[in-house]
Amino acid sequence: MKRKFALILSAVMAASSLPLTAYAANFKDINDVPWAGAETVINSVADKGLLSGYEDGTFRAKNNVTYCEAMQMVYNVLVKTGVAKSMDAVEAYAYMGTLDTYQVPKWAQMAVAYGLKNGIIDMQLVATKFAGGNTAATREDVALLFGNALGMYYDKEKDAAEAKKFADYWSISGERLVQIDLLKRLGVVSGDNYNNFNPKKNINRAEMAVMLNKTNGILTEGVEESGTITNITVNENKYYNFTVKMTQGGTENVMATLGQMPVYSGNTTQTVALSSLNKGDQVSLIRSGNSVIAMRVTKGSTAQSKYDMTGYVDSYKNDSLSFENENTGETVKYPIKSGAKIVVGGQTVTRTQLKTLLDDHYKEHAYAGIKTTIEREKKNGNYEDVTYIEELYITFTNEYTRVGEVKSFSTNSVNMKFIGSSSEGTYYFAANCEFYIGDTKSTAAALKKLADSGTVYVKVTVNADEKVSKVIMSEDTFDEGKKDTSRTYKVKSLNDKKLVVEENKETTTFTFGSTNPLDNITFYGYKNKDWENLGNVDKAEAFADDTDDTMYCKVVMNKSNKVTEIYLSTDKQAWNKTSDEKRERKGTVASIQNDVLKFKTSSVSYTMLDKYNTKDSDNTIKIGSTETQSKKLLTRLANDSAFELYAEIVADGNNKVTEVDARLTAATGKLVEYDQDKKRIKIETSGGEYELITTSKPKLTDEDDKKFTLDDIATSKYVGEEIKLGFNSSGVVNQFTLVNGPNVGSGLTKVSGIATSAANGLQVDGKSKAYSFLSERKMTLRVYGSPTESLDTVKKMIADPNVKVYVEAGLDDQERVETLNVYIREAAGELTSCDSDYIRIRTASGNKFSLDLPGKVKTCNVKGLKQEDLEDGNADNKGYTVKVVLTDAGVISSITG
Helix, strand or coil, rough: CCCCCCCCCCCHHHHCCCCCCCCCCCCCCHCCCCCCCCHHHHEEEEEECCCCCCCCCCCCCCCCCEEEHHHHHCCCCHHHCCCCCCHHHHHHHHHHHHHCCCCCCCCHHHHHHHHHCCCCHHHHHHHHHCCCCCCCCCHHHHHHHHHHCCCCCCCCCCCCHHHHHCCCCHCCHHHHHHHHHHHHHCCCCCCCCCCCCCCCCEEEEEEEHHHHHHHHHHHHHHHEEEEEEEEEEEEEECCEEEEEEECCCCEEEEEEECCCCCCEEEECCCEEEHHHHHCEEEEEEECCCCCCEEEEEEEECCCCCCCCCCCCEEEEEEEEEEEEEEECEEEEEEEEEEEEEEEEEEEEEEHEEEEEEEHCCCCEEEEEEEEEEEEEEEECCCCEEEEEEEEEEEEEEEEEEEEEEEEECCEEEEEEEEEECCCCCEEEEEEEEEECCCEECCCHHHHHHHHCCCCCCCEEEECCCCCCCEEECCCCCCEEEEEEEEEEEEEEEEECCCCEEECCEEEEEEEEECCCCCHHHHEEEEEEEEEECCCCCCHHHHHHHCCCCCCCCEEEEECCCCCEEEECCCCCCCHHCCCCCCHHHHHHHEEEEEEEEEEECCCCCEECCCCCCCCCCCCEEECCCCCCHHHHHHHHHCCCCCEEEEEEECCCCCCEEEEEEEEEEEEEEEEEECCCCCCCCEECCCCCEEEEEEEEEEEEEEEECCCCCCHHHHHHHHHCCCEEEEECCCCCCCCCEECCCCCCCCCCEEEEEEEECCCCCCEECCCCEEECCCCCCEEEEEEEECCCCHHHHHHHHCCCCCCEEEEEEEEEECCCEEEEHHHEEEEEEEEEEEECEEEEEEECCCCCCECCCCCCCCCCECCCHHHHHHHHHHCCCCCEEEEEEEECCCCCCEECC
């Protein structure tokens, strides 16, 4: 059962002392917002990707927010904070037809579908407020969205006591009152100077930024409540149970596991050991939903500072501790300083007792947190920096975990590269080892298949025998590897000794040296609109000095508060742009729905870029076995159950696909035509007809052992028969398999060529002989290059002098057209409208035709008309007279005029 809260705004503000996302938006009209702190809040939500500005660099804080925009923002904050998963494209597809009916914009449909599926909104609200996408949202309706979203994690109070404290609460719609009450208790909303909520007033972008910022803080950092520790019990030196007497009344039992529950010292991000907490310490509990995710010591007896590093004791000899860093996997050796504080299992011990305890617990892992100090000492006539351990905290455990990127994986071991380090380690599996992909139990063979498909990460649990008892593999990184300070600083100076930065006129220094070696730090610079590895500190220093503009930086540290990455840029927007991280994935495609690609062996969704240019190596799509390289064709093949599509992709850090190399591995359909000379075969599936490239002499097989030749396949007697296709490693057809024998006695003969009109039929290539049509009900018709399947429309095309049509006609024994394949080759006329799927023209004869628009037209040579205009519909009704030329496959190759 979810805990009920009585919260005030100050509790939310206390949580904000945890790391915040970088402020980098820098909108040029930010000073137009009158209230204090506007720049910080607006830039913060913009940097988090929760609310964006306009192309001209403005924010336009006073603009109203529409219902569709509000739902998109709620969806953004839930997904980007990680408390909710992105809407599954297959699940979303079930809502798309209805949303199209209500004219909900395409860009908002995924978010609206998520809202419907999770009960944040209902269909009545969509029909009345979301329809058309342009209705400005009211404050109470936006509160409904946020309240229902947060209501999945926090309890609502039916009496709505807090909401009823608003002076105008009586004007709030009854069904909205409990959501507004929840938001007020969480500190998300407040009243104006007169304590009015103003429920019917439209919400503007500045107000929305405040709600998003506070909601983001609640979902990422939790909500804090204060209390005093009254009792502490420890089990197995690993599991801590704290009894906390809450300031607001009652007690709370907090269960904490060693290494999993962070405890912060005051209003800092410095952590202290669980073993250092004592009765009487005043703490605040940081919640996310019903769970306590962290504690903060606000006043206590402990003086223990943050750990410099954490890991496992390797050995203790001659007053020196050999220590394996759990983040980097590297082993270091430090002497223990005279008078050092040594705590084992919560008890302070001497060095002699430490050695005894380590010997007694030799079958267990000694998990340690250490704080170091550097002293200048003279050795062999030279002064050196010597690192000593001045505080040591140890707890014994039967197992420990390791996290890293998989370098190789077999059924008995895994080799990984540790996060935040260049070091690697190999771990062998115990006989009873358990294997998981995410939260789902799996097998070693399945994990190997996933590891072979691209970049993956792994967490292993190592037992007392140094064997792995549990393996968890994921396509996403595990959180404990590193932490992002999430602040953007101004760089004051950078050299091989230190980085000096400034934030809010306060200076911070990151010192490099023995406790934070430069070899463990990677420097990145934002150049040529992308992040590049600068190689070393000297090049990073040169990069920082080689500009007259202000240099900004972002610092990333591991869990031991050691700097692992430093990012430098003169562009404050750089951190809001695509990450330089590239991920590779390969395997059989399960589906592509609404530009979201999924593999059969993967749980991660990958977003296809809006545009692909086959000539641009950075945004390339390739499909083996076809000449047409388009996202539209790739989507058709992926979603047609008659095909098995294999793909190798490259995606950026946001899982946006930048490169696709795909090929077919299997296909089944009805034979339409085989052309030996052109090395082409056409098959028909439930998804339409496809033309594929073949090898010169495909291998022939027959499931019924009937003999046939390539010449036989090229005749009409096999037309309409089911055929299976095999493919080589390049995705080119190299095998034909007939499921049944030839279609003997079909009587169909074929004619083909440019069609002209004849009485109730057509002529081919200008010949006088005419062929009449069977009725539309009896005739099989396929049209390429246009969405039409209407015989009347086809007749108009053939009769229109401004349209050139190539046909392939199958004739019955009375020479009537029984099957007709229509390929539009050219069409000329006035461009009347367009969108991402179709271009529509009106010919001089007054006929209107729609033509399929691919993702990228090779040639668009019409004055004033751009490719983007076609896709975005900006060319509608502007009087363009165009000539459209299509390929043999019915795909537009050029538009001229």
